Amino acid sequence: MPKVLVANRGEIAIRICRAARELGWSTVALYTEGDESHALYADENLQLNSASDYMNPEKIMDYAIRTSSTHIHPGYGFLSESPQLAQAAATSNVVFIGPEPEVLRIASDKMCSRELAESLKVPVAPGKRVSSPEDVLKFSRDIGLPVMIKALDGGGGRGIRICEKEAEFVDSFKRCLGESPSRQLFAEKALTGPGWKHVEVQVLGDGVDVVHLWERECSVQRRFQKIVETAPSSLPRTLVSPLVGAAVKMAKALRYKGLGTAEFLVNAQDNDWVFLEINPRVQVEHTITEEIMDVDLVRQQLLLFAHPNTTLSSLDFTSNLEHPSSHAIQLRLTAEDPTSQFRLSPGKILAEELTLPAGRGVRVDTWLSSSAEWEVGTEFDSLLAKIIVFGRTFEEVTQKARRALSEFNLTGQVKTNIDVLTGIVHHSDWSSNSIDTLWLERNLASVMKLGSESRPHRERKDTTPRVQTSSSPYVTLQPGTMFHLTVSPSNSESQSQTHALTLSSIALNTFPERLSGTLQTSMIHSGTIAFDLSQSTSVAVGSSSFELADPNNRFHIGSPLTGKIVELHPALTSDDEGDGGRRVRQGEAIAVMSVMKMESVVSAPRDCVVQRVGKGIQVGVVVGEGVLLAVVDEQVKSRL
Template identity: 35%
Template sequence: MTASRRIYIANRGEIALRIVEACERLGYESVLGVSSADRETLAAKRATRTVVLGEPRSTESYLNQNAVIHAALSSGCDAVHPGYGFLSEKATFARACAEEGLIFIGATPEQLETLGDKLSARAFAESVGVPVSPGGATETLDEALALAAGIGFPILVKAANGGGGRGMKLVTAMDELASAWQVASSEAAAAFGDGTVFLERFVRAAKHIEVQILGDAHGHCVHLGERECTLQFRYQKILEEAPSTALHPDDRKRLHDYALQIGRGLSYQGLGTVEFLYDVETRDICFLEVNPRVQVEHPVTEAVTGVDLVREQILVAFGGELPFTQADIRLQGHAIELRLTAQDPQQGLRPTPGRLTRWRPAPIGGVRVDSHLYEGYLFPPYYDALMAKLVATGADRAGALALAARAIGRLEVEGPITNRTLLARLLEHPDVVANRITTRWLEEEFAEGRLP
């Protein structure tokens, strides 16, 4: 490996710091582009060099493709790591990087185009023999009404381009469809610049299972096991774990095989996550989407496989060959990730930016803390509410849950209101302990919006 590599990091927060640390371990230099609101972050302090892109709003900094590429070129970078969110799934950005001689640390522009539209991703999944849920695209309300009559209720109305729960509505009866379809289309247009939506059958007893894949430019593609991300609130993940204890062994193999069918069918390069819904009652598996980037929850996979995913992602982007085969991947133990956020559970997880007056994660063996925070840090109102990820690894799920509960219980955090109490109470809830939850469990358990 050469120390002359220089990587531009087109992101912020804990993932930017995670990439800086990966660069340090590889002996590479890192250049971090920040908004004026992020000049004092830990990532900015740790990077080899920091450049200011523009004003705090994302459109004037992190989403400004021209500014990002100019900053990468003017600072002499070889490659751009987009992290997650922002520009990480933009085919136009990946192509612009290539045109300027910059390596995009991610999937190819063609793969991003196929996977970025949920409709084309579904079509590709079907073409390689991966099952999808009944549904389809609709351009008019009349088309939506006709399709819904054929699918049956409940139905999920989803944005064709986008994620994070925006442009997504659950409809339980025909008389709710018109307003949900119009709202979903409007939200999708506002959030992603495309109001196209599609309908799919909603699975009531659903587990959200995703499979991590990693491919190189030499035709190799492996999976690194699955993660379960079922504990969600309004489609926002709260807790993730690896592996899933809800799967029948035969179904686990099916999931892994389906993920590889997609990855190998695409000749996929880099890190990717193939997401599925698993019906615990019927054992049916339905493809959801592919996230062609590093995921927020990647540390739980690292914990049970021992593979540094960000390191491998960087190396394959520079043309490296995977250093292991599928037979080399072995899962050991169980890992649980808690997402600590600056949100108020008593207000439906409303964001609560502000100055952090105390930040003391307890040093506990078996617990990893990924965070960009420090005491005195001003948590800005412009971006997502993620403060830290606490990852507990035990010999089994019970041990990981106990360790996670200990970690969140001993965490000292003051300033912004956080979801810390919510996380602590969820970890001791009988349904969570027994993994009897579904993707809608939290909303149904606390329907009034005031979480525990």
């Protein structure tokens, strides 16, 4: 009986384990400390040394051999498109559930797949490999602005930047390079005007024959990250037909085996379209194809690799399936704060804080299961759950989406994009299918407002007392910051209850040792009460690894998000205080932070000189939001 090592985590690992168990396969899960929820669905599990092991082909193969696994399923992301892992598996007589290594070398490389498309007369946007910002400049002067800089092996919005001006080339090139595992980039003409939609075709191949399972639309995006997907697309069938034909033609040319997706940009206004890339793996949004086609894609994927002689016809895929008459929507619920540029919102989620939707026509794929609490960290992506709704018509599934989103509730410290999702499906442009790839960027403010107004306003649940942040033994007390605290009254007249509260005044602040003052309550009853707050920790602020920036001190530059420092300005690493050695110009990168494999720049707000670096600040450390990066002086020293 086959035994599959699932080289992934989260909801997709659970999805694979469930499908394998239904087939009678044994399963092995990999997990890291604090991220074990998916491992509960496997027969065996192994703890990784670190999250980086998910990206190490040698480590993955070692785990497969150690557990006597016959198969490796890479899921999506991580090593799912790695020719190295596929080759290592073949060498060790372990079945890699995905295309052959030589196919992956073409399909996972965006320029190689473009070249394949061109050889088959499939249209592509102008593009060229680039090795420097100067190459991008030359390319842009040949084809015009705007241009895209892309990683050959990027995905999920990573390793891609759009440049409207030549002045943006240097920084965008650097950021894309940092987000590319192979550190290889190409430039492409940006097709971002009104009317351009993102459409992809699902294919399944057995190494000889290929069938398609129609298309999905993924036009609701922010910074090239998909947020909401629908199936089928809103395009006329006459425009979908050539996309389907191109996808099948390319897959057959590759002698493709497994699940795959061909992605396209389509402009319905002028019937123009171009090929973008191939995703040689199961997609995050495979769920909506499953619902409209009534087929378990992960199950079929496993069956296809159960025996070397398995064919599509033996799986009853004798011809392309009829166009579906039903509709489905997938909404990606993420741990991000839309009010703060969609920054990751790390922290703990307690089971009692979470309410997920259910009911007829609603499916939820999530890793928030089988536990009393979960931790949202900085090592992995922000996806909490995929809310999938399906029904007979687009109007019906839109109504189901609205209902499902209204049922979702999460109290506590972790913020989500629920208002954005709600605003999207309540917007008139959604109902009229007037969406293109930049629609959300143009309408984000109104979408968030509409989403907030459309959601039911619930009182916050009582939560387990906690004052400790995910990576820090102390708490930043700032205006607008929300905490869940249990306080003891300083006098017998105050009620000992849980309140929604606002700090009114602080009398004593040696926090985390002690904090005393008054609270303005707004839930149980109105009025002001005195309180004492203490934290059960032996670590004082002074002995912490980092310092907190004072948000009211203009000379403090703090981290605007939780993330790993991957780059620091030379002024923060140099001991030279003479001749401008500690000088930073306005707009220069004080630090570059990596969160979920995407890089964000902390820029200098003005010309300044670094007086000192924050405690513990160095490349490679993970810092929390509000941590002091540097103390600066506005007086720029003269070179004279």
